[in-house]
Amino acid sequence: MQYEEDSYSNHISHQFNEELEKIRTQMLTMGGIVERQVFDAIEALLTNDEEMAEQARLIDRQTNEMELAIDEQCTRTIALRQPTASDLRLILSISRSVADLERIGDEATRIAQQAIEMAESNSSTQHGFQEVRHIGEVVRTMVRDMLTAFARNDLELAYRVAKQDRKVDQEYRTAMRTLVTFMMEDVRSISSIMNVIWVLRSLERIGDHARNLAEHLIFQVSGTDVRHQSLKSIKQTVREETGGKGAGNDSEEE
Structure with a gap:
């Protein structure tokens, strides 16, 4: 009787693990x-x-x-499963x-839509394209690094992604100042440059969401909710979870 109960319990546990792995795989595929x-x-x-x-828009x-x-x-x-602890955090x-x-x-x-509009209007502007590319x-x-971090439960990589968001924000602000200057110097360029500004705004937001992904993984692995925390706090959480080996040797204070 005990053997049958243990066997049933192991079967349920195995089935549950398969469900979790399937959901995780689907997330990585997405x-x-x-x-x-x-x-x-x-x-x-x-x-x-x-x-x-x-094609990008239709996706x-x-x-x-x-x-x-x-x-x-x-x-x-x-x-159905009423998961607890690490299983609940994973979900x-x-x-x-x-x-x-x-x-x-x-x-x-939104970026694809801007691309379509610029192609249809035969916009010839190159202002901001270097910033868009970079x-x-x-x-x-x-985004790619966060998918790798999720696949490996790599908190140090997640921290590096979160740190990169600051760089994106800084470069976005610099690009905005440059493009505003161009528009002031040539009012005929305002319409086409506005398309590029919207693209840069979308890229900045993608950086924000990538940082969010980093925070979700850190919560999943460590159990600490680091949303809305500074990079310094996130680094400390990662170091504690990795035994002091993670998050590099830098000293952010944000």
């Missing part, structure tokens, strides 16, 4: 799609490729559906992460 969408939207803008922009529906499906699975698992982290991934997809869709590469790398 992340890969979103990362590609971001790349295609930026590339479409920089190369004036209206067809690529339209939004797929990511919306994936978010709803994954979130529903998370809700069902909590209701909550995934649920929060797919929401941020969907919002990254929304921003990529910041775009940074935020795309942030």
Whole structure:
């Protein structure tokens, strides 16, 4: 009798672990799609490729559906399995992460829409394109690194992503000042430069959501909610969780 009970318990536990791994895999798959969408939207803008922009824009529906499906699975698992401790944190982290991934997809869709509008209007402006390319590469790398961090439960990598958001914010502000100067010098450029400004704004927001992903993973692994905390506090949490080996040797005070 005891053997049968243990066997049943092990079966249920194995089944539950499979459910968690399936949800986690689906989240990472969604992340890969979103990362590609971001790349295609930026590339479409920089190369004036209206067809690529339209393809990137249409991906939004797929990511919306994936978010709803994954979130529903998370809700069902909590209701049926009543997970605790690390299992509950994993589910909550995934649920929060797919929401941020969907919002990254929304921003990529906005970039694609701007690319389409600029292609249709035959805009010839190159103002801000260098900044778009650079910041775009940074935020795309942030998203990619976060997917790697989730796959490996790598808190140090998550911290580095969170740290990169500060760099994105700084470069965004610098780009804004430069573009405003261009518009003041040539009012005929205002319309086309405004398209680029909206793109840069979307890229800055993608950086924000990538930082959110980092915070979700840190919560999942450590049990500490680091949302709205400074980089210094996040670094301390990572160091405590990794035995003092994580988060590098820098000294942020934000």
